[in-house]
Amino acid sequence: MSTVVSVDTSDIRFPTSERLDGSDAMNPDPDYSAAYVRIGTDAADGLEGHGFVFTIGRGNDVQAAAIRALSPWLVGRNAEELLADLGGFWRELVGDSQLRWLGPEKGVVHMAIGAVVNALWDLRAKRAGLPLWQLLSRMSPEEIVDLVDFRYLGDALTRDDALGILRAAEPGRAERERTLLAEGYPAYTTTPGWLGYADEKLERLCREAVADGFGMIKLKVGGDVDDDVRRLRIARDTVGPDLRIAIDANQRWEVGEAIAWISRLAEFDPAWIEEPTSPDDVLGHAAIARAIAPIPVATGEHCSGRVMFKQFLQAGALSVLQLDATRVAGVNENIAILLLAAKFGVPVCPHAGGVGLCEAVQHLSMFDVVAVAGTTKGRVLEYVDHLHEHFVTPVEVRGGVYHPPTTPGNGMEMLARSRERHEFRG
Amino acid sequence: MSTVVSVDTSDIRFPTSERLDGSDAMNPDPDYSAAYVRIGTDAADGLEGHGFVFTIGRGNDVQAAAIRALSPWLVGRNAEELLADLGGFWRELVGDSQLRWLGPEKGVVHMAIGAVVNALWDLRAKRAGLPLWQLLSRMSPEEIVDLVDFRYLGDALTRDDALGILRAAEPGRAERERTLLAEGYPAYTTTPGWLGYADEKLERLCREAVADGFGMIKLKVGGDVDDDVRRLRIARDTVGPDLRIAIDANQRWEVGEAIAWISRLAEFDPAWIEEPTSPDDVLGHAAIARAIAPIPVATGEHCSGRVMFKQFLQAGALSVLQLDATRVAGVNENIAILLLAAKFGVPVCPHAGGVGLCEAVQHLSMFDVVAVAGTTKGRVLEYVDHLHEHFVTPVEVRGGVYHPPTTPGNGMEMLARSRERHEFRG
Numbered sequence: 142m143s144t145v146v147s148v149d150t151s152d153i154r155f156p157t158s159e160r161l162d163g164s165d166a167m168n169p170d171p172d173y174s175a176a177y178v179r180i181g182t183d184a185a186d187g188l189e190g191h192g193f194v195f196t197i198g199r200g201n202d203v204q205a206a207a208i209r210a211l212s213p214w215l216v217g218r219n220a221e222e223l224l225a226d227l228g229g230f231w232r233e234l235v236g237d238s239q240l241r242w243l244g245p246e247k248g249v250v251h252m253a254i255g256a257v258v259n260a261l262w263d264l265r266a267k268r269a270g271l272p273l274w275q276l277l278s279r280m281s282p283e284e285i286v287d288l289v290d291f292r293y294l295g296d297a298l299t300r301d302d303a304l305g306i307l308r309a310a311e312p313g314r315a316e317r318e319r320t321l322l323a324e325g326y327p328a329y330t331t332t333p334g335w336l337g338y339a340d341e342k343l344e345r346l347c348r349e350a351v352a353d354g355f356g357m358i359k360l361k362v363g364g365d366v367d368d369d370v371r372r373l374r375i376a377r378d379t380v381g382p383d384l385r386i387a388i389d390a391n392q393r394w395e396v397g398e399a400i401a402w403i404s405r406l407a408e409f410d411p412a413w414i415e416e417p418t419s420p421d422d423v424l425g426h427a428a429i430a431r432a433i434a435p436i437p438v439a440t441g442e443h444c445s446g447r448v449m450f451k452q453f454l455q456a457g458a459l460s461v462l463q464l465d466a467t468r469v470a471g472v473n474e475n476i477a478i479l480l481l482a483a484k485f486g487v488p489v490c491p492h493a494g495g496v497g498l499c500e501a502v503q504h505l506s507m508f509d510v511v512a513v514a515g516t517t518k519g520r521v522l523e524y525v526d527h528l529h530e531h532f533v534t535p536v537e538v539r540g541g542v543y544h545p546p547t548t549p550g551n552g553m554e555m556l557a558r559s560r561e562r563h564e565f566r567g
Numbered sequence: 568m569s570t571v572v573s574v575d576t577s578d579i580r581f582p583t584s585e586r587l588d589g590s591d592a593m594n595p596d597p598d599y600s601a602a603y604v605r606i607g608t609d610a611a612d613g614l615e616g617h618g619f620v621f622t623i624g625r626g627n628d629v630q631a632a633a634i635r636a637l638s639p640w641l642v643g644r645n646a647e648e649l650l651a652d653l654g655g656f657w658r659e660l661v662g663d664s665q666l667r668w669l670g671p672e673k674g675v676v677h678m679a680i681g682a683v684v685n686a687l688w689d690l691r692a693k694r695a696g697l698p699l700w701q702l703l704s705r706m707s708p709e710e711i712v713d714l715v716d717f718r719y720l721g722d723a724l725t726r727d728d729a730l731g732i733l734r735a736a737e738p739g740r741a742e743r744e745r746t747l748l749a750e751g752y753p754a755y756t757t758t759p760g761w762l763g764y765a766d767e768k769l770e771r772l773c774r775e776a777v778a779d780g781f782g783m784i785k786l787k788v789g790g791d792v793d794d795d796v797r798r799l800r801i802a803r804d805t806v807g808p809d810l811r812i813a814i815d816a817n818q819r820w821e822v823g824e825a826i827a828w829i830s831r832l833a834e835f836d837p838a839w840i841e842e843p844t845s846p847d848d849v850l851g852h853a854a855i856a857r858a859i860a861p862i863p864v865a866t867g868e869h870c871s872g873r874v875m876f877k878q879f880l881q882a883g884a885l886s887v888l889q890l891d892a893t894r895v896a897g898v899n900e901n902i903a904i905l906l907l908a909a910k911f912g913v914p915v916c917p918h919a920g921g922v923g924l925c926e927a928v929q930h931l932s933m934f935d936v937v938a939v940a941g942t943t944k945g946r947v948l949e950y951v952d953h954l955h956e957h958f959v960t961p962v963e964v965r966g967g968v969y970h971p972p973t974t975p976g977n978g979m980e981m982l983a984r985s986r987e988r989h990e991f992r993g
Contacts, residue, residue, distance in 0.1 A: 168664045198665035200676060206632040207675065238594045239624035245818070245846065245869060248674015249633065250626060293845040295821035296854070392671070395721035419719040420671065421874045423849060424881055428722070443671060448847045455850055 143184035143220040148212035148257075151177045152205045153555070154198060154565040155496060155528060161337030162527055163197070163494070166363035167391040169337070172198035173496040173528060176205040176253075177560065180260045182220045190264030191554040192256040194467045195495040201565065207253035215257065224265040228288040231258055231473040235290065247445035251470050258471030259501070263551040273472070273551040274507035278314060282307035285512070289477045290447075297451045303480045310515040317511045325542030326506055327356060327517060328524040329387065331494055333376070334360035340375055347379040354541030357385035357412055357521055363393030366405050373409040382410075389415035392443070396425040400432040413439040413461050420444055426458035437461050442468060442492035447477045454485040461519075465492040466501035472551075475505050479513045489514070494525035499536045500552035503543050531559035569610035569646040574638035574683075577603045578631045579981070580624060580991040581922060581954060587763030588953055589623075589920070592789035593817040595763070598624035599922040599954060602631040602679075603986065606686045608646045616690030617980040618682040620893045621921040627991065633679035641683065650691040654714040657684055657899040661716065673871035677896050684897030685927070689977040699898070699977040700933035704740060708733035711938070715903045716873075723877045729906045736941040743937045751968030752932055753782060753943060754950040755813065757920055759802070760786035766801055773805040780967030783811035783838055783947055789819030792831050799835040808836075815841035818869070822851040826858040839865040839887050846870055852884035863887050868894060868918035873903045880911040887945075891918040892927035898977075901931050905939045915940070920951035925962045926978035929969050957985035 157163050158170035175193040182188070194204050214234055215223075223230055234254045235246060243250040266273045277285070286303045330353070333346030343360075350358045360376055362369040369388075376386055388411045394402060399417035406414075414436055418425045420443035430438040441463030444450055453459045462482045464475055482489045489509055493499040499522075506522050514520070522543055529535035533554040537544040546552055583589050584596035601619040608614070620630050640660055641649075649656055660680045661672060669676040692699045703711070712729045756779070759772030769786075776784045786802055788795040795814075802812055814837045820828060825843035832840075840862055844851045846869035856864040867889030870876055879885045888908045890901055908915045915935055919925040925948075932948050940946070948969055955961035959980040963970040972978055 168668070171665065171668075196665070197668045199663065200636065200666045200669045203629070203633045203636045203676065203679075204669060207629045210626065210629045237625065239597065239622070240626045242594070242597075242623045243626045243630060243675055243678075244673075247670075247847070247871065249669055249676060250629065250674065252669075253629075293821065293848060293851070295823060296851060395719065397721060419874045421673070421871070422719060422878065424878045425719070425722060445673065445847070448845045452848065452850045 143182040145180060145215045145218045145220050145223065146183050147179070147181035148209070148215050149179045149181070150205045150209045151560060152202050152565040153177050153560055153563045154201060155563055157527070161335060164335045164337035165361040165389065165391040166336060166393040168197060174198050174201040175496055175555070176201050176208055176256065177555065178208045178256050178260050180215060180257070180264060184220065186268070188264060188267045190260035190262070190267070192258070192260030192263060192551070193497060193553055194252045194256045195498055204249055204252065207249045208256050211253055211257050224261060224268070227258065227261060227265070228473060230261070231288070231470065232290055235470055246448070246470070251446065252467060255467055255469055255471040255474070258473060259467070259551055259553060262472045263553060266551055267549045270549050272504065272546045272548060274504040274511070274545065275318070277508040278318060278511040282311065285476065288473045289480065290473070293448045294451055294477065294481070297455060298481050298484050302484055306480055306483045306513065310512055313515060314511050317515065321507060321510060321545055325544045326503065326510065327521045328538050328541055328543050329357035329359060329521045330355045331359040331523055331525045333358055336361040336364055340372065343372060344375050344379050347376050351380050351384060356541055357387060359387040359389055359523070361391065362388045362406065363390035363402070366402055369406060373406060377409050385412035386410070387412040387415060387439070390417050392416045392419055394418050396422070396428050399429050403433045403436060407436060411436055413437040415439040415463070416443070421449070423449070423452045423456050423458050426453065427456040430458055430460065439463055439490065441465065444468065446470070447474055447481065450478050450481055454481055454487060460487055462487050462489045463492045464489060464505065466498055466505065479505065479509050483514050488519035490521050491523060493523040494527065496528045497532060497553055497555065499524055499529065500532050500534065503536060503546065504552055507545055531555050569608040571606060571641045571644045571646050571649065572609045573605070573607035574635070574641050575605045575607070576631045576635045577986060578627050578991040579603050579986055579989045580627060581989055583953070587761060590761045590763035591787040591815065591817040592762060592819040594623060600624050600627040601922055601981070602627050602634055602682065603981065604634045604682050604686050606641060606683070606690060610646065612694070614690060614693045616686035616688070616693070618686030618689060618977070619923060619979055620678045620682045621924055630675055630678065633675045634682050637679055637683050649687060650694070653684065653687060653691070654899060656687065657714070657896065658716055661896055672874070672896070677872065678893060681893055681895055681897040681900070684899060685893070685977055685979060688898045689979060692977055693975045696975050698930065698972045698974060700930040700937070700971065701744070703934040704744060704937040708737065711902060714899045715906065716899070719874045720877055720903065720907070723881060724907050724910050728910055732906055732909045733938065736938055739941060740937050743941065747933060747936060747971055751966070751970045752929065752936065753947045754964050754967055754969050755783035755785060755947045756781045757785040757949055757951045759784055762787040762790055766798065769798060770801050770805050773802050777806050777810060782967055783813060785813040785815055785949070787817065788814045788832065789816035789828070792828055795832060799832060803835050811838035812836070813838040813841060813865070816843050818842045818845055820844050822848070822854055825855050829859045829862060833862060837862055839863040841865040841889070842869070847875070849875070849878045849882050849884050852879065853882040856884055856886065865889055865916065867891065870894065872896070873900055873907065876904050876907055880907055880913060886913060888913050888915045889918045890915060890931065892924055892931065905931065905935050909940050914945035916947050917949060919949035920953065922954045923958060923979055923981065925950055925955065926958050926960065929962060929972065930978055933971055957981050
C-alpha cells in the first residue's frame with residue numbers, strides 16, 4: 142500500500158531556435174520545451190512516474206501551471222488503486238464537469254491530463270519492470286478496452302468492435318514481439334528537411350540519411366513554392382528515385398492553395414503531404430485528399446482528440462494517421478486512436494521529434510504492431526536526431542529502424558541534470 | 568499618447584452549485600466563474616478595459632494564469648496604436664507561433680487571448696464614449712473586414728464576400744439602430760428549465776416566463792428520457808401551443824442515441840435541439856440534423872473557433888448558430904463567425920447566461936442586426952436571470968426583449984465590490 146505524496150512540475154526549455162533546428166513554414170523559431178511532471182509516492186521502491194507535454198516555448202509556463210492544478214486529484218490517493226484503474230482515473234479527470242468546460246477535451250487542460258496520465262503509466266510500467274509497450278502488449282483485450290472511453294465514438298467504433306480487433310491480433314503477439322526485438326520498427330528521418338537549412342546542408346543530410354539506412358525522409362514545404370521545387374529536386378537527385386520523400390506543410394495553406402501547391406510538387410512523387418491546412422478542418426482535408434489522390438494526406442500531430450480523429454477517418458480526410466504522445470490525454474486516448482485507425486484500416490505513423498517525443502511515442506507504435514494492428518505494413522515512425530542525450534533511455538535508431546526499448550517505463554524520463562540545467566526562469 | 572501599464576487578473580467564483588442554478592445533463596453542479604482581466608493605461612482619463620473568460624469553477628485559476636501570461640504582449644505598448652489596429656493585435660497574439668502550439672486556436676490559451684482582446688475593445692469603446700455594439704455598427708465595411716483573420720476560411724468566406732455582406736447591410740444601418748433602440752432585441756429565457764429543478768418550480772417559472780412576455784423558453788434534457796417527456800409535457804401544458812420551447816442536451820448523447828431520444832420528444836414541437844452530442848463532431852451533428860429534420864439543430868457555445876463553425880455550416884450540421892462571447896478569441900473572431908453565418912444564411916442566436924455572458928454577447932447580436940445580417944428574423948438571444956447584479960451595466964430585459972445598452976464599453980465590467988467579495992482563495 143502506498144500513497145501519492147508529490148506532484149512536481151517544471152518548465153523546461155531548450156534554445157533550439159538559435160540554430161533553426163525544427164524550423165518550418167508555421168514555426169520559424171521553436172524553442173523545444175517540456176511542461177514536465179514527476180509523480181512520487183511513499184513506497185519504499187522510490188520509483189517516480191514521469192510525463193510531460195511537449196511545447197515550443199512561450200506558454201510552457203501556462204502548460205506547467207495546468208499540470209500543477211491537477212495535483213488535488215493525485216496527492217493523497219492510494220497509488221495501487223490509481224494504477225490498477227487508469228481507465229477510471231482518465232474518465233474521472235476528463236469527465237470532471239467543471240474542468241471539462243475549459244475544452245472540452247482539447248487544449249492546455251486536456252494535454253495536462255495527458256501528462257499526468259502518462260506519468261502514471263510510467264510509474265505502473267516501472268513497478269511492473271517492463272517498458273510501456275510490453276506492459277500494454279501483455280494486457281488482455283478486456284483490460285485494454287477498459288482503458289478506453291468510447292463516448293462519442295459509437296457511430297464509428299464500439300467496445301465490441303475494439304474487442305474484436307484486439308482478439309484478432311492476440312494469436313500472433315509473441316511472435317511479433319520477437320520479430321520486433323530482432324528487427325526493429327521502421328523509421329524515417331526529418332533531420333535533413335528543416336526549412337531554415339541551406340541547400341548544401343540539405344544535400345549533405347540527405348546523403349547521410351541514405352547512408353544511415355533510412356527508407357524515407359521528410360522535407361518541410363510551404364514557405365515558397367519555387368524554393369520547395371528547388372529543394373525537392375536537390376533531395377530527389379540526392380536520394381535517388383526509390384527512397385521515399387514525404388513533405389510537410391505544417392498547416393500553411395488554404396484548401397484551394399494546398400491543392401494547387403501540391404500539384405506543383407507532384408512530380409517528385411511525395412510519399413505523403415502532411416498538414417496541408419488547419420488541423421481542425423476535416424472537410425478541408427477531405428477536399429484536398431480527393432483532389433490530390435493518389436498522393437496520401439497525413440495529419441494528426443495537432444489533432445485535439447479522438448472525436449476529431451474519428452471524423453478524419455469517417456470523411457476519408459487522412460490516409461496516414463499521425464498520433465502524438467502528448468497532444469491528447471495520454472496513453473488511454475491514444476489507444477482509442479490506435480483502435481479507430483485499425484477499424485478504418487489506416488496506418489498509424491506517429492509524429493515525433495521535438496524533445497522526448499521519439500522516446501515516448503515509439504511505445505505506442507510497438508504496442509500497435511504487437512497487439513492492435515498486428516503489422517508494420519505502411520507504417521513508419523518519425524525520427525529526428527535532436528535532444529535525445531537528455532533522456533535516461535534515449536532511443537536507439539540504427540540502420541533506419543527503432544530498436545525497442547527494454548528499460549522499464551514510458552521513456553519520458555529526462556536526466557535530472559538536464560532538467561535542472563534547462564529549467565526556465567523567465 | 569498613453570501606455571499600457573497594468574494587466575490585473577483575478578479568479579472570481581460564485582457558489583451557484585449550492586442551488587442547482589445552471590444544472591444540466593453534463594454540468595450537474597457548476598460554480599459560475601470568471602477569469603477576469605483589467606487592462607490599465609497611464610492616460611489621464613483613468614479608463615480601464617475589462618474582459619473575462621466564463622468558466623464553471625475548477626480550472627478558473629489555470630484560465631486566469633493563461634491571461635496573466637499574455638501581459639508581456641501588452642505592458643509597455645502604446646495604447647492608441649493597439650486600439651487603432653485590433654485586427655493586427657489579434658493576428659499577433661493568435662499567430663504567435665510558440666503560443667499557437669498550445670491549441671492551435673482552441674482551449675485555454677485561445678480563450679485567454681479572447682479575454683485580452685475583449686478588454687481592449689472595452690477600453691476602445693469607453694474612450695469612444697459608445698457601447699460596443701454602436702462602436703462596431705458605425706465602422707465602415709473596410710474597417711470591419713480588417714478586424715477579421717480570413718485564414719482557413721477561403722473555401723467558404725473571402726474578404727470580398729465579407730465586404731459584400733457588410734456593404735449590402737450599410738444602407739439600412741441608421742434605421743435598424745433606431746428600431747432596435749425603440750423595440751429591443753427578442754430574448755428567450757432558460758430560467759425555467761434547469762434539470763435540477765422540481766416539477767412545481769418548472770411549472771411556476773414557465774408561467775412567469777409567459778407573464779414576462781417571452782416568446783420562447785428553453786428546457787434542459789438528456790438526463791432520463793421519461794423525465795424529459797414529463798417535464799416537456801408540464802412545460803407545453805403550461806405555456807400553451809404557441810410559445811416556442813427549445814431543448815438543450817448539453818452534449819449528452821451518442822449520435823444514434825440523439826436521433827432516437829429526440830424522436831421521443833418531437834411531439835412537443837421543439838424550437839430546436841441544442842448540443843445533442845460532442846461539440847467537435849461536425850459529421851455527427853450533420854447526421855443528426857438529416858435524421859431529425861425539420862427540427863433544427865443548434866450548437867456553438869463550445870465551438871472552439873471559426874474553422875469549426877465554417878465546417879458546421881458547410882456540412883449543414885447546424886441551422887441555429889450559438890456563438891459565445893468568451894469561448895473564442897474575442898470580438899474579432901466573433902465578427903468572422905457572424906459573417907460566416909450571414910454568408911450561409913443561418914441565424915445567430917448566441918449562448919448567454921453564466922456570469923456576464925448576457926451583458927457581453929448582446930453587443931454582438933445588436934451589431935449583427937444593425938450592420939451584418941440586417942435582420943432579427945429567426946434570431947433570439949438567450950437570457951438567464953442570474954448574477955446580473957454584479958455588473959456595472961446589467962442587462963435590461965423587459966417584455967421579453969433586450970433593451971440595448973447605452974453605457975460606453977463592452978458590458979463586461981463587474982462591480983469592484985463583487986470582484987473583491989467573490990475572489991477565489993482556494
